[in-house]
Amino acid sequence: MTENKTKTVEMTCICCPVGCALKAEILADGRVQVTGNKCPRGAAYGEKELISPTRIVTSTVRVAGRKDAVVGVKTASDIPKEKIMECMKALRNITVTPPVAIGDVVLKNVADTGVDIVVTRGIRE
Amino acid sequence: MSRREEEVVIIGGGPAGLAAALSAKKAGCERILILERDKELGGILNQCIHNGFGLHTFKEELTGPEYADRYIQMVLAEEISCLLRTMVTNISLEEDGWKVVTAMNKDQGLLEIRTKSVILAMGCRERPRGALNIPGYRPAGIYSAGTAQYYVNMEGRMPGRTVVILGSGDIGLIMARRMVLEGAKVQCVAELRPYSGGLKRNIVQCLDDFGIPLYLSTTVSAIHGRERVEGVTLTRVDENGKPIPGSEWEVPCDTLLLSCGLIPENELTVGLGAQMDAKTNGPVVNERLECSISGVFACGNVLHVHELVDHVSAEADKAGRFAAAYVQTEGRLI
Numbered sequence: 165m166t167e168n169k170t171k172t173v174e175m176t177c178i179c180c181p182v183g184c185a186l187k188a189e190i191l192a193d194g195r196v197q198v199t200g201n202k203c204p205r206g207a208a209y210g211e212k213e214l215i216s217p218t219r220i221v222t223s224t225v226r227v228a229g230r231k232d233a234v235v236g237v238k239t240a241s242d243i244p245k246e247k248i249m250e251c252m253k254a255l256r257n258i259t260v261t262p263p264v265a266i267g268d269v270v271l272k273n274v275a276d277t278g279v280d281i282v283v284t285r286g287i288r289e
Numbered sequence: 290m291s292r293r294e295e296e297v298v299i300i301g302g303g304p305a306g307l308a309a310a311l312s313a314k315k316a317g318c319e320r321i322l323i324l325e326r327d328k329e330l331g332g333i334l335n336q337c338i339h340n341g342f343g344l345h346t347f348k349e350e351l352t353g354p355e356y357a358d359r360y361i362q363m364v365l366a367e368e369i370s371c372l373l374r375t376m377v378t379n380i381s382l383e384e385d386g387w388k389v390v391t392a393m394n395k396d397q398g399l400l401e402i403r404t405k406s407v408i409l410a411m412g413c414r415e416r417p418r419g420a421l422n423i424p425g426y427r428p429a430g431i432y433s434a435g436t437a438q439y440y441v442n443m444e445g446r447m448p449g450r451t452v453v454i455l456g457s458g459d460i461g462l463i464m465a466r467r468m469v470l471e472g473a474k475v476q477c478v479a480e481l482r483p484y485s486g487g488l489k490r491n492i493v494q495c496l497d498d499f500g501i502p503l504y505l506s507t508t509v510s511a512i513h514g515r516e517r518v519e520g521v522t523l524t525r526v527d528e529n530g531k532p533i534p535g536s537e538w539e540v541p542c543d544t545l546l547l548s549c550g551l552i553p554e555n556e557l558t559v560g561l562g563a564q565m566d567a568k569t570n571g572p573v574v575n576e577r578l579e580c581s582i583s584g585v586f587a588c589g590n591v592l593h594v595h596e597l598v599d600h601v602s603a604e605a606d607k608a609g610r611f612a613a614a615y616v617q618t619e620g621r622l623i
Binding site: 175176177178179180181182183220221222223224226232233236238245248249268273284285286287 | 302308337338339340341350352353354355358386441444445446470471488490492493494498583596597
């Protein structure tokens with residue numbers, strides 16, 4: 165019964181290239197129901213996207229001593245969507261000094277999200 | 290000129306070449322050589338810093354460089370030989386069935402490699418402006434999306450500040466987000482067809498997340514500016530892709546990115562005389578991924594453009610095994 169539902173959102177799952185058309189709704193008892201997903205990741209995504217959307221942010225940071233070189237970085241896990249630009253701003257001041265390895269932390273707790281920024285590509289000295 | 294003999298020569302050290310080399314090695318080949326023209330292995334994955342790779346292959350979501358690194362580490366662990374900064378200029382077929390791969394690099398000069406088998410893994414290139422028939426001058430500020438991606442993600446340089454993207458292929462969508470994250474204004478993405486060529490997830494997380502409009506059945510009918518791009522004229526098109534008179538509007542921008550399709554890079558394949566497929570722009574292959582010349586196999590985007598790198602790796606894995614089987618039948622080198 166629609167009157168029992170407080171919120172319904174239709175969305176496309178971004179977990180994988182299939183792109184399932186999801187419908188996420190908050191039921192009267194406060195639980196979230198996700199339909200249209202073909203896998204459990206979709207259910208988790210739908211609920212998150214409805215309540216507090218998050219994204220993994222990928223970008224680059226400067227490499228010290230190299231004029232035209234940057235190295236890929238990412239948030240170690242997803243961060244709130246509204247923190248994306250703040251995260252990008254924080255990355256502007258970061259420079260890494262080689263050698264760096266995949267997974268090295270270059271910034272802790274980016275934009276107060278509790279999530280670290282890690283390197284996604286190794287650079288030898 | 291330096292000469293050498295191999296069992297399998299793999300042309301291209303991107304995701305296809307790496308996976309093919311690994312599986313050929315696992316299937317028992319000892320003499321495998323990867324030829325890569327760039328200064329490092331990994332191919333285009335190195336500039337694809339976004340995530341979403343590897344869900345099939347590694348059951349986790351990786352960025353392009355991370356996905357490439359998994360394969361590079363496996364190739365290094367197997368001690369498979371690679372020549373970097375090495376450009377292959379020709380492949381020919383000898384009367385005895387051996388193939389001769391001609392290549393060049395700075396250290397060794399001209400190389401002539403006799404090999405039992407060849408795996409084509411050269412990947413693809415972007416369709417350039419010249420192939421799109423957009424009238425106008427040739428001002429600075431027009432890039433293929435992948436070129437812009439290289440500047441931003443490898444060199445840390447921004448190609449422009451106000452951007453229009455023509456074509457809604459995945460690289461274009463990914464670059465729309467990337468440019469916004471780096472502080473540019475992306476005015477819109479225009480797509481000639483009535484549907485996007487990109488994945489739905491990329492429309493959501495690259496355009497919708499950042500409020501970038503996607504105009505379907507729309508194309509660029511003129512590029513303005515002589516020295517530098519100053520703007521474009523967008524035009525609605527009918528169901529035949531023809532501009533609808535009176536539907537034009539102007540969009541100011543200093544940069545136009547083109548994401549209008551990928552073309553398998555098959556000059557070497559054609560030079561070898563292999564039969565080509567007009568639909569895929571790749572060689573015609575049999576169920577063993579072997580082209581019309583026996584002992585020459587093809588995999589990855591040089592065969593046909595793939596949507597996912599995971600599919601490239603899976604296909605290349607097969608090509609490597611079939612090449613190894615061919616070498617076994619033809620007689621091993623050692």
